[in-house]
Amino acid sequence: xxxxxxxxxxxVMGMTNKKSLKCEQHLGHNAMYWxxxxxxxxxxxxxxxxxxxxxxxxxxPSRFSPECPNSSHLFLHLHTLQPEDSALYLCxxxxxxxxxxxxxxxxxxxxxxx
Amino acid sequence: xxxxxxLGSHVSVSEGALVLLxxxxxxxxxxxxxxxxxxxxxxxxLLLKYTTGATLVKGINGFEAEFKKSETSFHLTKPxxxxxxxxxxxxxxxxxxxxxxxxxxxxxxxxx
Numbered sequence: 155x156x157x158x159x160x161x162x163x164x165x166v167m168g169m170t171n172k173k174s175l176k177c178e179q180h181l182g183h184n185a186m187y188w189x190x191x192x193x194x195x196x197x198x199x200x201x202x203x204x205x206x207x208x209x210x211x212x213x214x215p216s217r218f219s220p221e222c223p224n225s226s227h228l229f230l231h232l233h234t235l236q237p238e239d240s241a242l243y244l245c246x247x248x249x250x251x252x253x254x255x256x257x258x259x260x261x262x263x264x265x266x267x268x
Numbered sequence: 269x270x271x272x273x274x275l276g277s278h279v280s281v282s283e284g285a286l287v288l289l290x291x292x293x294x295x296x297x298x299x300x301x302x303x304x305x306x307x308x309x310x311x312x313x314l315l316l317k318y319t320t321g322a323t324l325v326k327g328i329n330g331f332e333a334e335f336k337k338s339e340t341s342f343h344l345t346k347p348x349x350x351x352x353x354x355x356x357x358x359x360x361x362x363x364x365x366x367x368x369x370x371x372x373x374x375x376x377x378x379x380x
Binding site: 196199259261264 | 300302304309310311312313314317319358362364367368370371372373
């Protein structure tokens with residue numbers, strides 16, 4: 155595997171379900187990000203991890219819970235979601251958050267909440 | 269506050285015609301600037317970036333962009349559109365600090 159991978163690519167879940175999105179980067183980067191991409195809206199930065207420490211949480215509802223067990227893996231745990239949470243969830247990584255290096259994106263997980 | 273404006277949420281060009289996608293930013297200090305492309309059902313892929321130095325930046329797939337400080341712009345161009353260029357294009361800026369700001373995207377349609 156190369157670059158940034160995400161699983162699953164598609165996920166349909168009910169509002170009472172619990173599921174997790176997984177992201178893995180094979181680039182040796184130190185920073186990882188979760189974004190939400192909804193139609194007709196700018197990319198929304200959700201969480202930022204730098205060296206496995208969460209450094210940013212942009213007022214994201216608690217029904218989204220990130221986890222970064224090591225610098226290569228990032229999870230987004232989901233529970234009791236709402237239909238408006240349906241979107242494409244993108245994971246990204248960069249060499250070092252402080253140097254404004256470009257971000258590399260995974261293919262995304264298309265989430266549908268029913 | 270930082271912002272990125274992409275004029276035109278939809279742009280259509282004929283195959284072989286010039287592609288021009290506009291991006292303007294607001295920042296008190298010249299930021300780093302990026303263009304990304306997103307094909308259907310895929311993530312964002314970096315096309316090109318400007319950090320410092322030469323203001324005309326060449327990227328992949330024949331695209332280039334020019335940083336114009338006086339106009340606070342970073343427009344993306346390609347001399348001759350190809351059918352495979354049909355995609356969503358995002359401009360992004362990174363001012364001093366640790367944040368990336370993305371535009372709302374421009375959907376490019378290439379007409380055969």
